[in-house]
Amino acid sequence: MKKLDRNQIAARVARDIPDGAYVNLGIGLPTLVADHLPKDREIVLHSENGVLGIGPRPAKGMEDEDLINAGKEPVTMLKGGAFFHHADSFGMIRGRHLDYCVLGAFQVSVAGDLANWHTGTPDAIPAVGGAMDLAVGAKNVLVMMEHLTKEGKSKIVERCTYPLTGARCVNRVYTDLAVIDVKPDGLHVVDIVEGLSFEELQRLSGVPLRRLATAA
Amino acid sequence: MIDKFIASAAAALADVPDGATVMIGGFGNAGMPAELIDALIAQGAKNLTVVNNNAGNADAGLAALIGAKRVKRIICSFPRQTDSWHFDKAYRAGELELELVPQGTLAERIRAAGAGIGAFYTPTAFGTRLAEGKETRRIGERDYVLEYPIHADYALIKADRADRWGNLTYRMTARNFGPIMAAAAKCTVAQVRETVALGELDPEEVVTPGIFVKRVVRIAPLRKVA
Numbered sequence: 001m002k003k004l005d006r007n008q009i010a011a012r013v014a015r016d017i018p019d020g021a022y023v024n025l026g027i028g029l030p031t032l033v034a035d036h037l038p039k040d041r042e043i044v045l046h047s048e049n050g051v052l053g054i055g056p057r058p059a060k061g062m063e064d065e066d067l068i069n070a071g072k073e074p075v076t077m078l079k080g081g082a083f084f085h086h087a088d089s090f091g092m093i094r095g096r097h098l099d100y101c102v103l104g105a106f107q108v109s110v111a112g113d114l115a116n117w118h119t120g121t122p123d124a125i126p127a128v129g130g131a132m133d134l135a136v137g138a139k140n141v142l143v144m145m146e147h148l149t150k151e152g153k154s155k156i157v158e159r160c161t162y163p164l165t166g167a168r169c170v171n172r173v174y175t176d177l178a179v180i181d182v183k184p185d186g187l188h189v190v191d192i193v194e195g196l197s198f199e200e201l202q203r204l205s206g207v208p209l210r211r212l213a214t215a216a
Numbered sequence: 217m218i219d220k221f222i223a224s225a226a227a228a229l230a231d232v233p234d235g236a237t238v239m240i241g242g243f244g245n246a247g248m249p250a251e252l253i254d255a256l257i258a259q260g261a262k263n264l265t266v267v268n269n270n271a272g273n274a275d276a277g278l279a280a281l282i283g284a285k286r287v288k289r290i291i292c293s294f295p296r297q298t299d300s301w302h303f304d305k306a307y308r309a310g311e312l313e314l315e316l317v318p319q320g321t322l323a324e325r326i327r328a329a330g331a332g333i334g335a336f337y338t339p340t341a342f343g344t345r346l347a348e349g350k351e352t353r354r355i356g357e358r359d360y361v362l363e364y365p366i367h368a369d370y371a372l373i374k375a376d377r378a379d380r381w382g383n384l385t386y387r388m389t390a391r392n393f394g395p396i397m398a399a400a401a402k403c404t405v406a407q408v409r410e411t412v413a414l415g416e417l418d419p420e421e422v423v424t425p426g427i428f429v430k431r432v433v434r435i436a437p438l439r440k441v442a
Contacts, residue, residue, distance in 0.1 A: 048319060049243040049389050065245050066390040072244035083388055085395040085423075086243075086269075087327035090320030094340060118345070125304060126316050127296040128346065133320030136339040167343035 001195040003176040009144055011036040012191070013102055013174050016142075017043055021099040022092075024048070024134055027071040030102035030144050044080075046098060048130040050089045053081025070130065093130065093137035101138035103131060105145045105173075107160045110207050112170040112182040114143065115162035128165075135166030147175035147204065154206045156180070156187070177201060180209070188212050220382040220432045221411060225255035228405045228431045232256065232370055237265040239326065239366075239397040240278055241373035244270065247390035249374040249407045251435045253277045256286075256372065263288045267326070267366055269319065269393065271295035271303035282306055291366060293319035318346060321363055323396060329365035330399025330428070338363055371401030375424065378408040379415075382429030383422045391423065398428040405431045 004012065006029060014036035017023055024046045025033050034054075037043050045054040048070040055076040058064070063074035092098060107115040114135050117128045135141055145155055156173065172190075173180045178201055179191035188210045192201055202209050222228040229252065232238070238256070242248030257280055266287050271294075272279030281287055283302040290312060295303050306312040317325065318340045328336055337360035341347040351362040373394040375384035384406055386394055398404040406424075411434045 047389075049246070049392050051389050064388070066247070066388040068244060068246050068389055070243075072246075077388075083386075083391055085391050086319075086323040086393045087396045090323045094320055094324075094338065123308075125296040125300075125307060127294045128316060128318050129294040130319040132318040132344060132346065133340045136342070137320075164344045 001177075001200075002193055004193055005176070006032060007036070009174050009176055012179065013142060013144055014038065016172075017041070017100055019043070022046055022052070022097065024093065024098055024101040024138065026101065026103040026131070026134070027129070029104045031071060031073075033102055033144070046089075046092065047075075048086075048089055048093070050084050050086055051075075051077070051081065052084075053078045055081075090130070090133050093133045096137060096139055098138045100140045100142055101134040102142045102144055103134060105143045105155065106162045107155050107157050108143055108145075108170050108173050108182070109157055109160045110182075110187060112168045113160050114141070114165045114170050115160040116165045118163040120162050131165050135169040140171045141166075141169050143170050143173045145173070145175055147177040154204060156205050156207055158207055177204070186210055218426075219380045220426065220429060221380050222431045222433050225251050225407065225433050225435070226258065228252070228433045229255050229259050229370075232259060232261040234261050235263045236261060236369040237267065237367070239267040239368040239371040239393070239401055241371070241392065241394045241397050242268065243389065243392040244273065246388075247374050247386070247392045247394055248277050249372045250277050252372040252374075252405060252407050252433070253281055257281055257284050262286045265289040265291065267291045267368060267397075269293055269322065270297065271300055271314075273297060274299045275302070279303070282312065285311065287312060289313040289315065291315040291317060291322070293317055293322050316346065322366075323393065325363055325366045326393065326400045327396045329367045330396060333365060335362055335364045337361065366400065368397070368401040369403065371397040371404040373397055373404065373406050375406045375408045377410045377412055377417060378406060378429075378432045379412050379417050379426070380432075381414060382406070382426030382432055383417050384408065384424040384426075384429060385417060385421055386423050395424045398424045403430045404428055405433065407433050407435045409437050410434065
């Protein structure tokens with residue numbers, strides 16, 4: 001089996017984002033998706049801190065501290081971009097104007113519950129940022145994560161054991177092993193990496209999976 | 217005559233009392249009113265409640281205010297960062313109370329205060345730990361959480377240009393919380409890069425109208441020394 005690396009997962013996510021989409025990429029792993037968006041599509045990237053139309057990273061020495069993304073990394077603007085204040089920015093999110101958001105996750109449940117902000121350990125300092133707003137607001141919530149924890153446990157679970165970010169909000173999960181849709185009747189496998197059988201994916205995941213006719 | 221220009225950051229913050237609720241604009245360093253925060257530290261007000269997206273980075277600005285033990289309570293969405301050591305230390309020592317709020321709820325609670333809204337229902341955080349104990353309601357097909365406005369005594373914000381009426385423009389993503397905090401506080405103090413004569417700002421480009429701003433301090437930008 002050939003597990004996908006981080007960039008390959010990002011490229012797989014990017015493939016599914018259509019021309020004309022308004023998209024928010026979460027901090028961390030999802031940010032990589034920007035590097036893989038097909039050049040022939042006009043895709044408008046949103047960031048929580050009040051910007052639409054984010055372009056590539058600036059060249060060294062061209063950074064401007066007033067122009068950053070939600071990860072506080074320097075960015076550039078595309079032609080057609082716009083600035084707005086925080087309440088408008090989250091109005092866009094909550095008001096269901098964003099077509100897609102891509103988020104990282106600790107766990108996703110069979111019902112589409114998302115846990116990505118808190119490990120639940122008592123001494124951990126919590127930080128939530130915009131994750132809960134994105135989870136309830138974007139029209140399509142895509143999750144990007146490794147399929148298994150370092151201990152080999154499935155991150156797709158019957159019920160999240162970590163504190164929830166949002167309930168029943170995830171539409172599709174992209175992992176290093178598979179692409180899985182979350183539907184009212186359960187999890188549907190869309191893609192499996194080369195060399196991994198459906199049965200083996202099922203065994204590793206530990207939750208019931210359904211096979212799409214198109215899946216290997 | 218209206219003249220909101222104040223000669224110094226110290227003069228603009230001289231009357232901040234102990235126990236005040238102070239909103240501080242900025243997202244990371246973008247829009248952070250660093251010189252106003254320095255003046256607040258020098259001024260000495262303590263037992264402050266601070267409203268900001270974060271809880272300070274590295275050793276300057278809000279982090280320094282926390283490090284100087286002036287903050288008793290912070291309302292924010294994202295305190296934990298790789299360089300939030302002043303917050304982490306105070307929080308773990310039990311010296312600092314944290315109210316963690318989802319970022320969009322934080323923004324809307326601030327907006328609501330400035331707009332005279334008594335409370336609002338938001339779908340954000342429903343079914344999560346951050347909604348525990350809060351009133352909820354099903355409206356149509358969705359579940360919502362009741363949230364209340366956050367009012368402040370002072371807002372410290374950073375804008376780009378201002379005239380003496382307090383009209384403000386911003387620069388790129390430094391706008392972030394500035395406009396909504398300006399409206400939510402009884403006394404909004406803006407530090408700006410440039411002050412201009414009345415009439416020089418095109419009314420079309422004014423983002424925060426002067427009605428929301430009480431005091432304006434021009435802070436000359438630092439020039440990088442070659």
